[in-house]
Amino acid sequence: MMLVQYIKRGIKRKGVIVAFTEPGTENIYIGWSLCHPNDSFDKDIGKDIAINRAIKWHYHIKNRNSLYDPKEINHLTVPISIDQQLYKFILRAERYFKNLEVSSWIDIFKKYTGFKYT
Numbered sequence: 242m243m244l245v246q247y248i249k250r251g252i253k254r255k256g257v258i259v260a261f262t263e264p265g266t267e268n269i270y271i272g273w274s275l276c277h278p279n280d281s282f283d284k285d286i287g288k289d290i291a292i293n294r295a296i297k298w299h300y301h302i303k304n305r306n307s308l309y310d311p312k313e314i315n316h317l318t319v320p321i322s323i324d325q326q327l328y329k330f331i332l333r334a335e336r337y338f339k340n341l342e343v344s345s346w347i348d349i350f351k352k353y354t355g356f357k358y359t
Contacts, residue, residue, distance in 0.1 A: 244337050245288065246330055248275065248323055257287040258327060259295060260334035269338055270295035273327060275320060 248256035256275035272295025
């Protein structure tokens with residue numbers, strides 16, 4: 242199962258946020274992608290980038306007590322332009338994947354954004 246939400250600027254799509262589960266496990270993967278302002282948005286490429294970022298984020302959460310490659314951490318930083326949308330999407334994913342826990346996503350979200358939420 243996959244949950245998809247497009248990020249828009251006005252009426253134009255500029256990115257995508259995805260959440261999906263790994264079949265047979267309770268793992269939730271959440272990722273995003275944003276199109277460069279000089280490029281045209283392509284939903285398939287955007288989805289692929291978001292899925293790959295979700296896998297990287299998941300790996301980071303599972304191994305957060307180990308040493309990380311600083312280059313990987315930069316890929317995990319949430320752009321301020323989407324932090325509020327991503328936070329709301331994480332809460333939406335929690336409702337969508339009813340019995341699965343997303344608290345680790347909330348923890349990692351706090352670490353990689355400056356978004357102030359309640």
